[in-house]
Amino acid sequence: MRKISILLMCVMVLVLSACNDKSKSSSNDKNGEEIESDQVSFLKEEPKWDIQYGVDEEYNFNGLNVLLEDINFSTYEDTPQIGIKIKYENRGHGSFEVYPGQASIKLDSGEELSVTDVSFTKEEGSSKISDKGDTFTATYAWNLSYSDIPEIKKVEISWDDYQVSGDDILDYKKFNGVYELED
Incomplete structure (x- = not known):
């Protein structure tokens, strides 16, 4: 009986170490900056935004204050990106769940972006905003496939x-904003 117990423990250790090795290989660290997945490269650090548009659109949804601060573009990476910065604050007594990272974005170039194109996420706070005074701040970036940033208006x-x-x-x-970008 003792031999079977030792054998089972050895098998468990081998299985656990094999699972650990697989998780390491699936999150490939490339130059300390990107993690590769099947769909998109995820950046570890926020992109350098070289084009910024201060939107500052604010609205109130049943006591939840929502502020879309910026729409940004980055041409520094191999793949150009669009990003948004957003802030939420619960000023009422309701509970909310917010998902701006699942936004759909349409550009006048015809390109459409969704959650599968997200390349960077920085979130502070919880997307489940329950108590008065709770905040949620986020920055998201999406990879652009074919749009030329200077042509996006x-x-x-x-x-x-x-x-x-x-x-x-x-x-x-449903938050839905259409923004004309000026030079």
């Missing part, structure tokens, strides 16, 4: 925010 961004009670959705607001 119009950006449409949309996502859903939800007012919740436990697992129940009480209300939702």
Whole structure:
């Protein structure tokens, strides 16, 4: 019986170490900057934004203050990127769940971006905003496939925010903004 127990423990150690090796190889660290996945390269650090548009669009959704601060572009990486900076603050007594990282973006070049194109995420706070005074701040970047940044003059961004009670959705607001970018 003792031999079987030792054998089982050895097998478990081998299985666990094999699982650990697989997770290391799937998150390939390339020059300390990117992690490769099947769909897109994820940056570890926020892109350097060389073109910035201060949008400062603010609205209130049942006590949730939402501020879209900036739309940014980066041409420093091999793949050009578009990014947004957003802030949420619960100024009421409701509970909310917000998902701006799942935004859909349409450019006047015809290119459409979704959550599968996200290349960078920086979030401070929880996307589940429950108590008055809770905040959530985020920066997201999406890889552009074929759009030439200097030619982009119009950006449409949309996502859903939800007012919740436990697992129940009480209300939702579709954020949809269309922005004319000026030189």
